[in-house]
Amino acid sequence: MSKGLSLCFLVVLSVCARAETWPGEQWSSGPSLSGPTLQALEAYAFAPRNDSTRAGIRTDALLVIRDGQLLYERYCAPTTADTPHLTWSISKSLMAAVLGVAYGEGLFKLSDPVLKFYPALGKHPAISMADLLHWASGLDWQEDYEYAPLKSSVVAMLYTRGHSNMAAFTASHDAYAEPGQVFRYSSGDSNLLSAALKAIVGPTRYADYPWNALFEPLGIRDATWEADASGTFVASSYAYLTARDLARIGLLMARDGRWGERQLLPKDWVAFNREPFTGYKAHQDATVPGGHWWLNRAANGAAQPWPDAPADTFAALGHWGQALYVIPSENLVIVRYGDDRDGSYSHNTLLRLVRQAVAGRVQP
Incomplete structure (x- = not known):
């Protein structure tokens, strides 16, 4: 094999190995985010909090996973890495x-x-x-x-x-x-x-x-999942997971339902989750429903709700700013827990700032 072909072969092996990283008991760490783009992300997500008014963007946790590796993790007290956070509609x-x-x-x-x-x-x-x-x-x-x-x-x-x-x-x-x-x-x-x-x-x-x-x-x-008095899990609202554990759900979905060597969710099930509901009548800036997930897809003439993220982005979303974003084309999983009360938080803005921080560049 020629030197040039050998180098190409090694690059391919490196990319494949990186793409197949899976968490064990803990997530492995990838290259840390840094520089002006990270500062811009943190200035948005972790602005000073006023707990008396609960105004503004109030992030409790933010995790960024790329290629199965943890690039960024930050919490705001009292939430920590060990806190099973209420996910609401996630x-x-x-x-x-x-x-x-x-x-x-x-x-x-x-x-x-x-x-x-x-x-x-x-x-x-x-x-x-x-x-x-x-x-x-x-x-x-x-x-x-x-x-x-x-x-x-x-x-x-x-x-x-x-x-x-x-x-x-x-x-x-x-x-x-x-x-x-x-x-x-x-x-x-x-x-x-x-x-x-x-x-x-x-x-x-x-x-x-x-x-x-x-x-x-x-x-x-x-994980905790509350049930009502009939013993039925409250699927609408009452599951609690740490941010790191919720990211595992995101990685499973990013990889079409596969976890290691096991196809835990059938591929056609994941495809159904990520396919827009045909009966949806779009209105401006609204996320598109899939199979109990939310999609960044144009629908019935309306533009993508999150224009600064790829069209294959999909998410699990919850009350007061809970979000699990999955971007398969960029091997990204993002977990954001929050306590937002006034509607000022923007999915699109966070996605743009995270993507810029991962890319290490500043855009207008």
Whole structure:
């Protein structure tokens, strides 16, 4: 072999080896971020906090993973590397991953009616598993939060009349559209999926299933997932993971459901998660729903919601600024936990600043 070919061969081997780095008990470290681009990122993400007003951008944790290696990690007290942080609606995407393992076991199909697994949905027999994953059940649900608590379905589900059995509370809602036709974001849809999972895997496996099926294979050792009084995991809201452990979910999704030599999630399941819901009617600056994940895709004439990130970027997002971003084309996984209360945080700005810091350059 010539010297030139040998050099090319070594470069290819080096790139492949770097791309196949996997975390053990701890993440291995890659080249640290530094310089003006890092300073710009930190000035944005970790601006001085005013805990009396809770105004502005309030980052609790920020991790940047490239090629399976930890490039950057910073926390703001009281959050530390060992803190299982409330993920809020990132829990929805975690449930999608758990369901993906069951799907790979051949326990259900996307076309299956949810009624097959959850009889309490009897007055809505046409809702399928795919409909719930697209937040397209057609149930008349109001996903309003602090600004409109009196008419909010989700506030009632989590805190008042629906909190003891959240799936049954959701199933009691009337329909406003045919299933699978209209996107309406619904924490109730996610909790119906969690209730269906109980029958899909069986009640004896259910209590430990997220750990046995997903967390333990990924090396996640300290996860908490609260259940309601019926014993159903609150898939909409109440999973807690450290930032480092949440990054493992991101790496799994970045690599099409593979973890080491094991195809933990079927590739077609991950493809479904990352495919836009065809019934989505786009409006400006809105992220596009996939299969319980959010996509940076143009839809029905609207531009990409995060123009400073590649179109293949997708994310799990939660209330008050929780975010798990995955950029497969750049081998990037970004975890951001926060306590934002005023809407000033910008996904696009953080993604731009992280990408600039990784590239080590400043752009206007």
